[in-house]
Amino acid sequence: MRKSLALTAAFLCAATLGAKKKTDDFSLFQKKLSKDEQILHALDRLTFGPRPGDVATVKKMGLKKWIDLQLHPERIKEDPELDKKLAPLESLRMSQRETAASYPPPQLIRAVAQGRQPLPEDPVARAAVERLARRFKIKKNEGDSDPMQPAVPLDQLLTREQIRTLRTGTRDQKRELLDAMPEEKIDDVVVAMPPGMRNQLLGSASPVLRRKLVLANAPQQVIFQDLAEGKLYRAIYGNRQLAEQLDDFWFNHFNVFFDKGADRALIPTYEREAIRPHVLGKFRDLLEATASSPAMLFYLDNWQSVAPNLVRRPAGNRPQRGLNENYGRELLELHTLGVDSGYTQKDVTEVARCFTGWTIRNPQQGGDFFYNDRVHDKGEKVVLGVTIPAGGGREDGEKVLDILAKHPATAHFISKKLAQRFVADNPPPELIDRMAKTFLATDGDVRQVMKTMLESKEFFSAGAYHAKVKTPLEMIASAVRATGAQVDYAMPLANQIGQLGEPLYRKIEPTGYSSANAEWVSSASLLGRMNFAMALTQNKLPGIKVDASRLPDDPSKAAKAMMFRDATPQTKQAILKALGDKKPTPELVAGLVIGSPDFQRR
Amino acid sequence: MNRRIFLKSSAMAMVGVGSTPAWLSRALYAADAPSPRKKILVAIFQRGAVDGLNVVVPHGEQRYYDLRPTLAIAKPGSGNDSAIDLDGFFGLHPALKPLKPIYDANRLAVVHAVGSPDPTRSHFDAQDYMESGTPGRKATADGWLNRALTPEQKKSPVRAVSFSPDLARTLRGRNEAVSINNLNDFQVRDTRGAATFESMYSSTMDKVLNGTGRETFEAVKLMQSIQKQGYTPAGGARYPNGRLGQSLKQIAQLIKSDVGLEVAFTDVGGWDTHVNEAPQLNRLLGEFADALAAFYQDLGDRMADVSVVTMSEFGRTARENGNRGTDHGHANVMFAFGGDVQGGKIYGDWPGLAEEQLYENRDLNLTTDFRDVLGELVTRHLGNRQIASVFPGYADPKFRGLIA
Known part of the structure; x- marks a missing residue:
């Protein structure tokens, strides 16, 4: 342990020296904000953007009390509107086993229909596969990339007139036709439609029908839509705003990727059980929950990692196995210590050896974590100078997590990352040091670290005020909140966020998304923001309604109504020039405000 | 942006997007002839x-x-x-x-x-x-x-x-x-929006958004002029x-x-x-x-x-x-x-x-x-x-x- 203490001191020194060397000007972080600015700033940073009325609410309650409440989400009553929105999103509440069974991959449906694979034994999975397989006519020798043909074609199910309505009818006509059909028939019709027609109907379908449409396109897509819609509904309608912000922060910190095979069925449980309960809790608990989660074990391959001396010569088509360092490396580099914090490749290997045997039972069936002692490396390991004696088992991994959770480099790395998201891209080193100190003194209590940050003068300073460019998620959620839009279907919003460069649950790299301004300011992304602003305010996104008649048409008043401060003279000028002597329409003015440079900041 | 693009885009801005006559494009190309083409x-x-x-x-x-x-x-x-x-x-x-x-x-x-x-x-x-x-x-x-x-x-x-x-x-x-x-x-689809946003982003004091904003609208103009010319392989x-x-x-x-x-x-x-x-x-x-x-x-x-x-x-x-x-x-x-x-x-x-x-x-x-x-x-x-x-x-x- 002595050696580790010496190392600890070295890390602290390195961190402070690194900061001292910088010649950045941090004087703006000493400049105080006015009372009103403080309230707007807190709303901009701790929520997904203020809604009409939020400023008044905080003013009435008192800023300090409001922040304290946000730090204790369990004391905040959730909006019943949110529960109503979340209710149809079934997969968010399923166990990972149920999720895997209920939403089979299309290859499985095809393989069963072709007789290459038996029906699954699990009754839920069997029903799900059977239901879909019998509705498709699948030829014996077609390949995985051939589109599946329906068992009964559309023109045998519907009249020509009805098909025309589905193709070219108005939203109401389509809905009326579909609502009148019996359940069994709808299921056949949905399968018989070409995928393009299904996609076109999504905007006018009821939530129940929408799920059927997506299920016929690709069952696992339902899980993705539930995740994305759920995230957006919480961001837009949730009262526990800081908790939602932190859920996004921690999911991103411990990123997993939706499209990596089995992870599709594992991620809802991951977010619900490994991330959400700990967003304001102890960092060590987050580490434990993610390290032992099937989603992370699968994503970073640890489930396949076995003691290096166990490598067997592969027999037949069995792939070779051995030690896999992916999780070990990212655990040090991305989850805890941070890159260049002094650990070595040897440390990575030793950590990976400690985690051998942390695996999953049948990942494709949504299996649980289990510790497999047979493949665990029993030898002695030395991690960051600490010896982990030979003969250990699962506790070897636990010891690694203990070392990392208490490490000063971790305290510094996590504090800095939080400050970069909530304060500024380049936060003052003194602030990071104070947060890191709290981290170490409270055993990695995230709530206390956040409190240190939120009570700092740097947080409420001119250096932080509007210093961040909104991420696509923040931009789109804040636009919906500011305009008071009604969201009945959130996927068009999720698709927009994806087009702006932040596809939800689909960040491939374990780094997660950056919160740095430069990351989000590119030509394509700026154009996308402007186009989104116009589409939103002109009600061109299916399932999302803005009542622009409630918004003022005077540009200055409109800007204030959506940004809760005055627009810059340049933005005001441009809007006035665009209007000329024509009578302004509130839709146009709202679109111009949401797409303006001013609105891209928080 | 290299000299050729600069010349081309500013000249296009002068004559108005889309109405660039073919001779102008050629002239611009010739004006840039000494600079080596990029691989x-x-x-x-x-x-x-x-x-x-x-x-x-x-x-x-x-x-x-x-x-x-x-x-x-x-x-x-x-x-x-x-x-x-x-x-x-x-x-x-x-x-x-x-x-x-x-x-x-x-x-x-x-x-x-x-x-x-x-x-x-x-x-x-x-x-x-x-x-x-x-x-x-x-x-x-x-x-x-x-x-x-x-x-x-x-x-x-x-x-x-x-x-x-x-x-x-x-x-x-x-x-x-x-x-x-x-x-x-690659454009702002709403025409009223397009001109207004261009003016906002090119006049904003926000350095980050101003820089990329200007580049963006230059690129949009280029793309539009390319589109207008039509394309026959x-x-x-x-x-x-x-x-x-x-x-x-x-x-x-x-x-x-x-x-x-x-x-x-x-x-x-x-x-x-x-x-x-x-x-x-x-x-x-x-x-x-x-x-x-x-x-x-x-x-x-x-x-x-x-x-x-x-x-x-x-x-x-x-x-x-x-x-x-x-x-x-x-x-x-x-x-x-x-x-x-x-x-x-x-x-x-x-x-x-x-x-x-x-x-x-x-x-x-x-x-x-x-x-x-x-x-x-x-x-x-x-x-x-x-x-x-x-x-x-x-x-x-x-x-x-x-x-x-």
């Missing part, structure tokens, strides 16, 4: 792991026919569906016939038994590694094609373009890169209707418009042929060859500045499986073609298909690292000598002499 690299990713052994067929090795009783491509000269001979040992899949003239003109090179040294057989991981250019390392934030760009003071906003719905992993990174699904989409080239053909057509259009394109990326899926491979591969390779051949034809002399390279995450099992398909394998085949490509040749050592020569007793073994091929294109074609920062951790790529 351009186009990268195509075949997602799903193409079966390289049936793309460039080792028909000279009997073992190939033993391993693939129903899937093997017949020896050259044995009927319609037989391989097109290249050098007496290797032959092209018959659907690749449109590429044969490029090979014969010594502009198309084949690299065989090439790929990523990482043993993974996961599509996800292998594509990720090939796009980041760092096999085995997941946390690399940027892609090799972005790192292949050299930092420039005045850069074109469309120097790096990904023809895909999202910006491809290969092109993500520090240098600005845009993803364009379609050239038509040269040399009677006919692009197939699929996404790959249409992407390559738009890449050709950008290249010929001289707007400062340096690297482009596009991808084509469907290669994961576990079941009933033959008809699928036939269809996919047909479209692939038609698209590439049309691009070559369309660019004509301009091909002197351009190189195209194709890749896929890994190869497929040497043996066919029980479903007339193949499963995930290891080494694969890559194509490179262009004006300075030393084509008409098959590069790379052939490891052989005998049981003991196979990788893990099942797949084609790897004799060339994909970074050797890409590294050579980046260094000798694009002229970026900082190869260690393009492929970090791969200090010593072995160039095969692909580029003159």
Whole structure:
């Protein structure tokens, strides 16, 4: 342990020296904000953007009390509107086993229909596969990339007139036709439609029908839509705003990727059980929950990692196995210590050896974590100078997590990352040091670290005020909140966020998304923001309604109504020039405000 | 932004977008004549792991026919569906016939038994590694094609373009890169909004948004002027209707418009042929060859500045499986073609298909690292000598002499 203490001191020194060397000007972080600015700033940073009325609410309650409440989400009553929105999103509440069974991959449906694979034994999975397989006519020798043909074609199910309505009818006509059909028939019709027609109907379908449409396109897509819609509904309608912000922060910190095979069925449980309960809790608990989660074990391959001396010569088509360092490396580099914090490749290997045997039972069936002692490396390991004696088992991994959770480099790395998201891209080193100190003194209590940050003068300073460019998620959620839009279907919003460069649950790299301004300011992304602003305010996104008649048409008043401060003279000028002597329409003015440079900041 | 683009865009702004007469474009081009034209690299990713052994067929090795009783491509000269001979040992899949003239003109090179040294057989991981250019390392934030760009003071906003719905992993990174699904989409669709936003973003005091905002609207103008001019491929080239053909057509259009394109990326899926491979591969390779051949034809002399390279995450099992398909394998085949490509040749050592020569007793073994091929294109074609920062951790790529 002595050696580790010496190392600890070295890390602290390195961190402070690194900061001292910088010649950045941090004087703006000493400049105080006015009372009103403080309230707007807190709303901009701790929520997904203020809604009409939020400023008044905080003013009435008192800023300090409001922040304290946000730090204790369990004391905040959730909006019943949110529960109503979340209710149809079934997969968010399923166990990972149920999720895997209920939403089979299309290859499985095809393989069963072709007789290459038996029906699954699990009754839920069997029903799900059977239901879909019998509705498709699948030829014996077609390949995985051939589109599946329906068992009964559309023109045998519907009249020509009805098909025309589905193709070219108005939203109401389509809905009326579909609502009148019996359940069994709808299921056949949905399968018989070409995928393009299904996609076109999504905007006018009821939530129940929408799920059927997506299920016929690709069952696992339902899980993705539930995740994305759920995230957006919480961001837009949730009262526990800081908790939602932190859920996004921690999911991103411990990123997993939706499209990596089995992870599709594992991620809802991951977010619900490994991330959400700990967003304001102890960092060590987050580490434990993610390290032992099937989603992370699968994503970073640890489930396949076995003691290096166990490598067997592969027999037949069995792939070779051995030690896999992916999780070990990212655990040090991305989850805890941070890159260049002094650990070595040897440390990575030793950590990976400690985690051998942390695996999953049948990942494709949504299996649980289990510790497999047979493949665990029993030898002695030395991690960051600490010896982990030979003969250990699962506790070897636990010891690694203990070392990392208490490490000063971790305290510094996590504090800095939080400050970069909530304060500024380049936060003052003194602030990071104070947060890191709290981290170490409270055993990695995230709530206390956040409190240190939120009570700092740097947080409420001119250096932080509007210093961040909104991420696509923040931009789109804040636009919906500011305009008071009604969201009945959130996927068009999720698709927009994806087009702006932040596809939800689909960040491939374990780094997660950056919160740095430069990351989000590119030509394509700026154009996308402007186009989104116009589409939103002109009600061109299916399932999302803005009542622009409630918004003022005077540009200055409109800007204030959506940004809760005055627009810059340049933005005001441009809007006035665009209007000329024509009578302004509130839709146009709202679109111009949401797409303006001013609105891209928080 | 270089001088040519500056001249061109400011002159266009003067006369109004879309009404640029052809003589003006020519004059602008001439005004810029002394500046050397940029080299351009186009990268195509075949997602799903193409079966390289049936793309460039080792028909000279009997073992190939033993391993693939129903899937093997017949020896050259044995009927319609037989391989097109290249050098007496290797032959092209018959659907690749449109590429044969490029090979014969010594502009198309084949690299065989090439790929990523990482043993993974996961599509996800292998594509990720090939796009980041760092096999085995997941946390690399940027892609090799972005790192292949050299930092420039005045850069074109469309120097790096990904023809895909999202910006491809290969092109993500520090240098600005845009993803364009379609050239038509690159604009503010609402006309009242377009002018107003332009005025906001070019007058804002917000430095970050002002800089990129200005560049953005310059790029939009360029794109619109290109669009307005319409496009007819040269040399009677006919692009197939699929996404790959249409992407390559738009890449050709950008290249010929001289707007400062340096690297482009596009991808084509469907290669994961576990079941009933033959008809699928036939269809996919047909479209692939038609698209590439049309691009070559369309660019004509301009091909002197351009190189195209194709890749896929890994190869497929040497043996066919029980479903007339193949499963995930290891080494694969890559194509490179262009004006300075030393084509008409098959590069790379052939490891052989005998049981003991196979990788893990099942797949084609790897004799060339994909970074050797890409590294050579980046260094000798694009002229970026900082190869260690393009492929970090791969200090010593072995160039095969692909580029003159």
